[in-house]
Amino acid sequence: MPELENFFNEVRNIIDLELNRLVPTVGTQPFRLYDAIRWSLFGEGKRFRPALVIAAGREFGASDKKLVHTAAAVEMIHTYSLIHDDLPAMDDDDLRRGRATVHKKFDQATAILAGDALQAMAFETIADDGSLDEKMRLQLISELSAAAGQMVAGQQLDLEAEGEKADVKMVERIHKGKTGALIRFSVRAGGIIAQVSVLDLQVLTEFGEKLGLLFQITDDILDVTSTSAALGKTAGKDVASMKATYPEAIGLDGARALAKQIEVETRNVLSPLCGDKSLLHDICKYVATRNS
Amino acid sequence: MPELENFFNEVRNIIDLELNRLVPTVGTQPFRLYDAIRWSLFGEGKRFRPALVIAAGREFGASDKKLVHTAAAVEMIHTYSLIHDDLPAMDDDDLRRGRATVHKKFDQATAILAGDALQAMAFETIADDGSLDEKMRLQLISELSAAAGQMVAGQQLDLEAEGEKADVKMVERIHKGKTGALIRFSVRAGGIIAQVSVLDLQVLTEFGEKLGLLFQITDDILDVTSTSAALGKTAGKDVASMKATYPEAIGLDGARALAKQIEVETRNVLSPLCGDKSLLHDICKYVATRNS
Numbered sequence: 001m002p003e004l005e006n007f008f009n010e011v012r013n014i015i016d017l018e019l020n021r022l023v024p025t026v027g028t029q030p031f032r033l034y035d036a037i038r039w040s041l042f043g044e045g046k047r048f049r050p051a052l053v054i055a056a057g058r059e060f061g062a063s064d065k066k067l068v069h070t071a072a073a074v075e076m077i078h079t080y081s082l083i084h085d086d087l088p089a090m091d092d093d094d095l096r097r098g099r100a101t102v103h104k105k106f107d108q109a110t111a112i113l114a115g116d117a118l119q120a121m122a123f124e125t126i127a128d129d130g131s132l133d134e135k136m137r138l139q140l141i142s143e144l145s146a147a148a149g150q151m152v153a154g155q156q157l158d159l160e161a162e163g164e165k166a167d168v169k170m171v172e173r174i175h176k177g178k179t180g181a182l183i184r185f186s187v188r189a190g191g192i193i194a195q196v197s198v199l200d201l202q203v204l205t206e207f208g209e210k211l212g213l214l215f216q217i218t219d220d221i222l223d224v225t226s227t228s229a230a231l232g233k234t235a236g237k238d239v240a241s242m243k244a245t246y247p248e249a250i251g252l253d254g255a256r257a258l259a260k261q262i263e264v265e266t267r268n269v270l271s272p273l274c275g276d277k278s279l280l281h282d283i284c285k286y287v288a289t290r291n292s
Numbered sequence: 293m294p295e296l297e298n299f300f301n302e303v304r305n306i307i308d309l310e311l312n313r314l315v316p317t318v319g320t321q322p323f324r325l326y327d328a329i330r331w332s333l334f335g336e337g338k339r340f341r342p343a344l345v346i347a348a349g350r351e352f353g354a355s356d357k358k359l360v361h362t363a364a365a366v367e368m369i370h371t372y373s374l375i376h377d378d379l380p381a382m383d384d385d386d387l388r389r390g391r392a393t394v395h396k397k398f399d400q401a402t403a404i405l406a407g408d409a410l411q412a413m414a415f416e417t418i419a420d421d422g423s424l425d426e427k428m429r430l431q432l433i434s435e436l437s438a439a440a441g442q443m444v445a446g447q448q449l450d451l452e453a454e455g456e457k458a459d460v461k462m463v464e465r466i467h468k469g470k471t472g473a474l475i476r477f478s479v480r481a482g483g484i485i486a487q488v489s490v491l492d493l494q495v496l497t498e499f500g501e502k503l504g505l506l507f508q509i510t511d512d513i514l515d516v517t518s519t520s521a522a523l524g525k526t527a528g529k530d531v532a533s534m535k536a537t538y539p540e541a542i543g544l545d546g547a548r549a550l551a552k553q554i555e556v557e558t559r560n561v562l563s564p565l566c567g568d569k570s571l572l573h574d575i576c577k578y579v580a581t582r583n584s
Contacts, residue, residue: 107381112381112382124438
């Protein structure tokens with residue numbers, strides 16, 4: 001899908017420019033804090049969630065100018081959650097986005113603070129976005145903060161479920177918070193900014209929910225089947241930590257079959273939408289077949 | 293000052309009711325997360341920052357109904373910062389608000405997540421506050437997120453300064469972020485909600501800045517002169533950790549003299565304001581003479 005690749009590259013350029021503008025430059029005191037924030041933000045990264053904001057928004061005619069701040073805010077929330085989840089007290093990981101995790105490269109205190117700062121910065125970014133009207137900004141902040149809360153609850157459930165026998169309901173519940181909430185928000189945010197109808201926002205919401213599920217199933221599969229080099233993070237980590245995952249709950253073949261089924265369902269959700277849906281279809285296919 | 297005591301008690305009742313309403317009840321899954329959040333929120337605590345929001349707001353005729361959500365949000369941000377600052381990788385403290393710190397009572401992962409959840413909840417609380425108009429909510433979120441960022445930067449500077457010879461400029465810089473930013477915001481928030489004039493907001497801002505400075509000087513003095521039982525947190529911690537403090541930079545007598553001077557300056561800031569300033573005066577006196 002060369003078109004999708006172009007789109008992802010384009011998003012990466014737009015978002016990296018914006019993040020670079022929003023985050024204090026290296027050389028701002030306290031140096032170590034902003035070094036750490038930039039270290040984590042500017043590693044390899046697909047900018048998948050910002051791509052969802054922009055894809056869903058463009059689909060309905062929103063300009064990039066209106067989408068880019070919220071897309072950057074989503075990436076800040078995502079990055080803060082990665083930094084904190086990687087801490088020794090949580091998932092204890094050394095590798096992320098193809099480089100050392102923040103607490104490895106810097107130290108734990110700096111990692112905790114860098115995450116905290118990124119979370120605050122995300123809400124500040126939307127609050128100060130003069131290209132969106134006030135009501136829209138408040139809706140985005142309200143929904144993004146709720147999603148951030150769900151991510152935390154999902155991570156807590158995930159840690160508590162370590163070592164327990166995973167059943168598929170529990171796996172679904174964990175991931176609905178941990179990964180699903182922010183993916184759902186990203187798709188909705190594009191629709192909210194484009195001021196879509198209530199019905200179209202409903203369709204986007206369902207698409208976001210299914211896509212989040214699909215993303216997590218393939219994430220769990222890749223943890224088993226791929227390499228750390230390809231993923232930019234430690235492969236085989238879920239099994240080693242006895243995490244609740246789809247392959248653990250229903251086997252690798254079961255997880256693959258489920259991914260196929262959810263891929264079809266995700267695409268079908270879009271059928272009531274008018275207009276060109278090729279970008280959203282391509283994203284769905286990408287998530288189902290990705291190898292990193 | 294029995295009137296001030298009544299006021300603090302009243303604030304505590306109002307804020308605790310509101311926090312109790314806003315935070316998911318014990319028995320919400322994941323149990324451990326909400327247990328931990330409630331453990332930290334509902335320890336002993338003066339609710340000093342919410343009191344500032346309410347005092348400044350009432351001074352200019354804002355109703356409690358309009359002030360209480362923002363006041364609760366400020367307490368959430370304050371509490372999240374305490375939970376994270378107490379972590380072993382940061383100030384490594386066992387006692388807070390007269391009880392075990394969250395990572396001691398629960399565990400480090402839960403403490404990190406409880407802090408993260410409280411930060412998100414603070415912004416959600418203001419975004420969803422239907423009693424304030426949209427523009428006002430956005431201004432409060434923008435300023436509160438900026439203050440939260442400054443707190444993080446202050447804590448980072450504080451950790452980096454440990455063991456270094458403290459000079460008074462550095463101490464001031466650390467505390468302007470670490471404690472000052474949220475106290476400044478709290479006073480401003482009362483004024484913003486009461487829709488005061490630009491000039492009056494300027495006065496309140498200066499009052500908040502000076503009061504934050506005064507608060508930190510007396511905090512540093514109490515760390516040396518008081519007991520853990522009176523403070524509800526570990527006394528003597530600053531010296532043991534070789535923190536940059538006022539007594540360390542200018543001696544205990546120097547710090548006491550500075551507090552007296554700043555107390556006068558803080559009160560004088562208020563002179564351009566019309567109306568009854570007795571509550572703000574009393575708060576200033578309380579901060580200067582407090583023993584816990």
